[in-house]
Amino acid sequence: MSRYRGQSIALLTQHGKERVIAPALEPALDCRVQLVTGYDTDQLGTFTRDKPRPGTQLEAARRKARVGMTLSGLPVGLASEGSFAADPWTGMFAWNVEMVVLLDDRLGLEVVGMAQGAARSAQLQTADWAALEQYAQQQGFPEHQLVLRPEGPDDPRLDKGLADWAALRASFERCRAEAANGQVYAENDLRAHANPTRMQRIAEATRDLLQRLQTACPACDAPGYGLVxxxxxxxxxxxxxxxxxxxxxxxxxxxxxxxxxxxxxxxxxxxxxxxxxxxx
Structure with a gap:
């Protein structure tokens, strides 16, 4: 019998992660994933660098889970956190590592599911609309949303969540007009709801978490036994x-x-x- 049968589990997210986490866990564990809202998780760090993430990826996931548990009053909580870097073999390709963390205060447990793989995460700096069009098509736009800003990667005047061609063109013209160098900096929007490739990786990490939760320790019978x-x-x-x-x-x-x-x-x-x- 599942240790989580009938248990509500808090999930703090504002980027739609419940769409892949709940369907994986609820039927298998006979639990209820309870969406927790009312907290701006961007305050814990953003991929667009306007709010740096303090600490490690795992520490950020723990903080999110703990906030969700506090807001909901539940003893069990979930959260996910992603990171992006170059691939670990060649260093030439974008790579995404996802963690889905479960904290269980009833059992004193922390269980972490992980998945990693190639990412949709590329950048372009240009003054040419045709070049931006080509880049957007290569990045799977509009399903994969984009972020634009004037001048370069650190300009704070950014447009997130660009999800249609008209909005992309309008943002491009605005950014180019505001840029002292006439350049526009484009990058993938890495938030989960804006990046289907990342959302799939979160689903994979959730399945890894589920496998661990369904594996009991041979010594104490607690859930979460697995590869470390x-x-x-x-x-x-x-x-x-x-x-x-x-x-x-x-x-x-x-x-x-x-x-x-x-x-x-x-x-x-x-x-x-x-x-x-x-x-x-």
């Missing part, structure tokens, strides 16, 4: 030296901290091409 890390050291097939390829997964309970190192079962050796000794 990987240990490198898979031996090279040719020389046997340890490589940076992971050899084992580390699972841990968020309640009692029971920990298990589970050797990977899909492969026993790393290719020589991945070995620093054979392929320096």
């Amino acid at each position: 890390g990987r240990e490198p050291g898979l031996p090279c097939r040719d020389c046997g030296s340890p490589t940076q390829i992971y050899r084992a997964e580390v699972l841990q309970c968020p309640a009692c901290q029971h920990r298990e190192v589970r050797p990977r079962s899909d492969r026993q050796f790393a290719d020589a091409a991945q070995c620093a000794h054979c392929n320096p």
